[in-house]
Amino acid sequence: MLRISRELIRRISLHGERTYPEECCGALFGTEGEGIRTVLQIEEISNTQDVNRDRRFSLTPLQYRAAERKALELHLTLLGFYHSHPDHPAEPSQFDLEHAFPWFSYVIQTISGGKSGIVTSWILDESRTRFNEQTISEETT
Amino acid sequence: MSVNVMIPTPLRPYADSHDRVSVDGTTVSEVLSGLVTKHPALKRHLYGDDGKLRTYVNIYVNDEDIRYLEKEKTGVKAGDVVSIVPSIAGGTAETTTENVDLSREEMLRYSRHLIMPEVGLEGQKKLKAASILLIGAGGLGSPLGLYLAAVGVGTIGIVDFDKVDITNLHRQLLHGTSDVGRSKLESARERLHEVNPNVRVETYETRLTSENALEILAPYDVVIDGTDNFPTRYLVNDACVLQGKPNVYGSIFRFDGQVTVFDARKGPCYRCLYAAPPPPGLVPSCAEGGVLGVLPGIIGTLQALEAIKLIIGHGEVLIGRLILFDAFTMKFRELKLRKDPHCPICSANPTIHELIDYEQFCGILPHPTNGTNEFEISVEELKSRLDRGEDLFILDVRQPHEYQINNLNGLLIPLDQLAGRVRELDSSREIVVHCKMGARSARAVDFLRQAGFKKVRNLVGGIDAWAEKIDPAMNRY
Numbered sequence: 105m106l107r108i109s110r111e112l113i114r115r116i117s118l119h120g121e122r123t124y125p126e127e128c129c130g131a132l133f134g135t136e137g138e139g140i141r142t143v144l145q146i147e148e149i150s151n152t153q154d155v156n157r158d159r160r161f162s163l164t165p166l167q168y169r170a171a172e173r174k175a176l177e178l179h180l181t182l183l184g185f186y187h188s189h190p191d192h193p194a195e196p197s198q199f200d201l202e203h204a205f206p207w208f209s210y211v212i213q214t215i216s217g218g219k220s221g222i223v224t225s226w227i228l229d230e231s232r233t234r235f236n237e238q239t240i241s242e243e244t245t
Numbered sequence: 246m247s248v249n250v251m252i253p254t255p256l257r258p259y260a261d262s263h264d265r266v267s268v269d270g271t272t273v274s275e276v277l278s279g280l281v282t283k284h285p286a287l288k289r290h291l292y293g294d295d296g297k298l299r300t301y302v303n304i305y306v307n308d309e310d311i312r313y314l315e316k317e318k319t320g321v322k323a324g325d326v327v328s329i330v331p332s333i334a335g336g337t338a339e340t341t342t343e344n345v346d347l348s349r350e351e352m353l354r355y356s357r358h359l360i361m362p363e364v365g366l367e368g369q370k371k372l373k374a375a376s377i378l379l380i381g382a383g384g385l386g387s388p389l390g391l392y393l394a395a396v397g398v399g400t401i402g403i404v405d406f407d408k409v410d411i412t413n414l415h416r417q418l419l420h421g422t423s424d425v426g427r428s429k430l431e432s433a434r435e436r437l438h439e440v441n442p443n444v445r446v447e448t449y450e451t452r453l454t455s456e457n458a459l460e461i462l463a464p465y466d467v468v469i470d471g472t473d474n475f476p477t478r479y480l481v482n483d484a485c486v487l488q489g490k491p492n493v494y495g496s497i498f499r500f501d502g503q504v505t506v507f508d509a510r511k512g513p514c515y516r517c518l519y520a521a522p523p524p525p526g527l528v529p530s531c532a533e534g535g536v537l538g539v540l541p542g543i544i545g546t547l548q549a550l551e552a553i554k555l556i557i558g559h560g561e562v563l564i565g566r567l568i569l570f571d572a573f574t575m576k577f578r579e580l581k582l583r584k585d586p587h588c589p590i591c592s593a594n595p596t597i598h599e600l601i602d603y604e605q606f607c608g609i610l611p612h613p614t615n616g617t618n619e620f621e622i623s624v625e626e627l628k629s630r631l632d633r634g635e636d637l638f639i640l641d642v643r644q645p646h647e648y649q650i651n652n653l654n655g656l657l658i659p660l661d662q663l664a665g666r667v668r669e670l671d672s673s674r675e676i677v678v679h680c681k682m683g684a685r686s687a688r689a690v691d692f693l694r695q696a697g698f699k700k701v702r703n704l705v706g707g708i709d710a711w712a713e714k715i716d717p718a719m720n721r722y
Contacts, residue, residue, distance in 0.1 A: 129333075150489065152510035162334035164511055165303040165310065169330055172253060182254045185333050203301050203334040206290055207255040232289065 106183075106209050106225045107241045108132075108143040117220035119148055120188035120213045127151060129161040129187040131171040132209060133180040141183050141209060147174060149185075160199070161187050184209030184225075191216055194224040196235045204228040209238055246271055248321050250280050251328040259286035268327075273304055274317040276327050291329070301332040313565055313581055345370040345399075351443060355397055368557035369397060373443075375556045376400035378465040380453055380481055382429040383407070384541030385471030385495050385548065387419040392549040394437040394444045398556070401437065402447040402465060405429045412722065415538040453477055455600035458484040467552050469493040471545065475522040476603035482507060482515035483600055486591050491564075493551050495544045497536050500573040502544035505563050505582065506551050509591035512565035517585035522607040540572055620690055622677055622702040624711045638674045641708075642689045643681060651708055651720045653679065660685045663692060672698045679704035679711075681722075 119128045129151055134143040149171070151161045163171075163185075175182040185208065189197075194214040196204075204210065206228045214221035226235040247267050252260045260266055266283060270276035277298075281288040293299050304311045305328040311319045321327060347355070347369060358364040364372075377398050379386045382405040393401055407429050409420045424432040430448040437446050449461055462468055462484050470481045470492055478494075485492040491508040494515065507514045547568065554560040567580045590597040630637060639655030641648060648657050658666050660680070670676065676698065680686040683706050690703040704711070712719040 150510070152489070160334065162332065165305070165330040165332060168253070168333055169305075169328070175254070184255075199334070203332070205253075205255040205331050205333075207258055 105139065105239045105241055106141050106143065106211070107243055109243045112143055112146055113223055113242060115146060116186050116211065116213050116223065117215075120190070120215045121218060121220055123151070123188065124215045124218045125190045127161040127188050127190060128213075129163065129185060131174070131185055132183045132211065133175055133178055134183050136181050136183060143183060144180060145178060146186070147171070184211065186211035186213060188213045188215050194222050196226050200226075201228075201233075201235065204232075204235070206230070206232075210235070211240075246321070246323050248276055248323065248325045248327055250276060251326060253329055253331055255331065256287060256290055256329065259290060260284040271320060271322075272317070273306060273311055273319045273321060273327060276321060277304070277317070301334060303330040303332055304328070305330055345374045347373065348443075351397065354441070354443075358396065363559040364557055368559070371556050371558070372397050372553070373399045375467070376402065376465045377467045377469060377552055377556075378402040378404070378462060379469050379471060380404050380477065381471035381473075382417075382419055382433045383413065383471060383473075384416045384497060384536065385469075385545040386433070387417045388542050388545030389469055389471060389549050389552075390419055390433055390437055391440055392546060393552065394441045394446075396549075396553060397441065397443060398552075400445045400447060400465075402449065402461070403430060403433055404449040404451065404453050404461060405433070406450055406452050416536065416541050418542070453480060455480060455602065458600060459488065462488055462490065465490065467491055467493060467555055469495075469548055469552060471495060471548070473497070475607045478515060479522065479606060480600065480603045483590055483597065485509070486514050486516075487599070491555055493548045493555070495548045497540050497544050499535055500537055500540065500571060502540055502547075502570040502572070503567060504544055504547045504551070504570070505567040506555070508564050509584075513582045513584040514588060514591040516590050517588045518567070518582055520585070520589070537572055540570075543570060543572070620694070620702055621705050623705050624715050627677060627704060627711075628715050636674060638671065638676045640670065640676055640678045640689070641680070642678060642685050643708075647681060647722070650722050651712060653708060653711065655679065660689055663689055667693070667696055670698070672700075675700040675702075677702055677704055680707050681709055682707040683710075 119130060130146050130148045132143045133145040134141060149163055149167055152164050171182055189212055192214065194212040196210060196212065200210065210226045211223060212226065213223050223240060225238040225240050227238050229236050247269050250266045250268055252264055252266060257264060261284065266280060268276050268279040268283065270279050281291065291298060291302055306314065306319055306321055307326055311317065352359065355369050358369050359366055375398055377393055379389050379401065382390065382403050386403065390401060390403065409424045409427050409429055409432055411425050413420060414422060419436050420429065420432045428450065430450050434446045434448055437444060451457060453461065458480055468481060468485050468490050470478060472478060481492060485507065486509040489510055491506055494505050494507055496503045551563050554562050565582050567582050569578045569580065584591065586592055589595060639653050641652060641655040641657045642660040642663060644659050645657065658669065678686040678689045678701060683703060686703045686707065690701050693701045709721060712721045
């Protein structure tokens with residue numbers, strides 16, 4: 105389960121609406137234990153994809169290292185990343201699968217015509233052949 | 246020899262929750278195989294089925310990406326830290342080219358691409374969906390435009406404001422003899438449509454400036470700089486950094502060419518390489534220094550190749566690598582380029598956040614709109630004063646082979662010899678200094694004034710302006 109506050113979901117949605125029609129992405133920081141992950145902080149990351157930014161995002165190794173360092177500074181765990189799917193369902197694509205790391209939570213925010221839609225979270229299956237959906241628990245505080 | 250391997254968060258569950266593992270080895274390859282021997286569960290996530298490192302797994306030795314060192318053969322010593330760094334990527338890939346279809350005619354036209362596994366139907370559709378902006382429709386813009394149109398890049402934008410001149414034709418194959426005097430953009434559009442009518446050609450008949458650059462660049466995926474002046478190079482660089490676009494860079498001079506890809510998100514930018522421009526006049530343009538006709542063909546086609554690789558997403562792009570080509574000795578060399586941690590625009594703490602005045606940055610003073618200043622003389626004024634029989638001493642600072650083409654019967658002292666031969670000049674006489682276009686002679690005037698010459702003036706526009714406005718029978722080059 106991925107616990108995340110309504111406020112953080114709102115910030116992810118606003119980020120996706122702002123970069124629409126291009127994809128946005130960001131890092132999720134929080135705590136982890138007994139199968140429950142709690143997102144406590146998010147950080148926007150600029151999309152470094154060369155072309156097709158409306159359909160792709162990518163982070164450089166340096167951006168990834170910065171995210172790990174940030175987690176250390178915050179005394180939190182890097183739980184995963186979020187990205188938006190402009191005008192596409194909040195389901196992982198083949199491309200997402202081919203580029204996924206195990207363990208991370210991959211949060212996907214649908215943006216339809218500039219407006220945010222549903223949010224889902226996914227974890228790579230041990231077989232590396234598919235994603236398993238992770239339940240999101242939206243907290244009010 | 247023992248080194249520490251840093252394990253990223255998502256792989257720690259496969260390394261018994263360790264965030265670092267100590268492994269013996271003298272190369273990255275040995276260290277990694279030691280690591281997966283210790284923690285076999287890691288193997289599947291680091292290596293693909295082909296036994297090669299997965300493309301989105303990056304390995305760093307201390308702070309260096311091994312791609313810029315000797316890859317997996319990179320040596321390590323005790324105390325080094327090897328880091329496994331994931332590339333995080335995602336997106337709706339199936340739909341990248343969802344709305345792009347190739348007609349039967351296009352299938353045939355691109356059939357030699359379609360049968361290459363690295364391009365294929367997907368790559369060809371990516372090319373069709375892509376848009377590339379060419380800055381300049383000249384020497385580099387010619388092969389760039391011709392090849393990018395031929396391979397089916399969907400949209401090609403071109404920025405230029407020049408007319409085709411006969412001196413362009415020895416290298417600018419977009420334009421032909423019958424195009425002399427026409428707008429370069431008109432001639433380019435016609436030629437590209439003839440090469441491939443499927444390509445959309447967008448033209449911008451303007452000088453690229455700080456005011457219009459961001460708007461012109463915005464819709465394009467890739468920008469290609471084919472200009473030969475410093476203000477535009479810095480402008481294109483800064484605009485690309487600010488908008489997060491790759492800039493495929495090329496430059497040519499006489500027998501030498503350079504190519505690289507600047508992409509500040511992944512590597513250095515032009516300012517990391519050249520923080521400040523050279524003084525005006527130090528580096529001559531093609532018009533002043535000359536260029537071998539074939540050279541832009543080689544450099545421009547290399548730029549076209551890099552742009553295609555950026556779009557199809559295969560191959561190793563020239564990010565962080567500068568290719569130097571010497572046509573005289575027929576040698577290619579490669580230099581590694583590093584991101585400057587203090588770069589004024591692409592570092593973590595940039596001091597430039599918007600486009601600036603690039604003419605001023607490059608030390609180029611705006612031309613006075615109403616005539617000339619006290620250190621300059623127009624060709625018209627020179628002509629009327631010579632006609633009145635005034636005592637003017639003419640100094641030509643070009644090279645001897647230029648003097649052979651045309652001259653004003655002046656004394657020839659090439660700029661690079663001026664300091665040693667300054668005693669040949671009489672400082673009591675009024676001196677008019679000229680070169681071909683006026684840049685070298687401006688430096689000569691500066692030098693002479695500092696050397697104590699009071700009555701020395703630069704001929705604006707050089708002998709070329711004289712040939713154009715005063716003596717149409719004179720040879721030009």
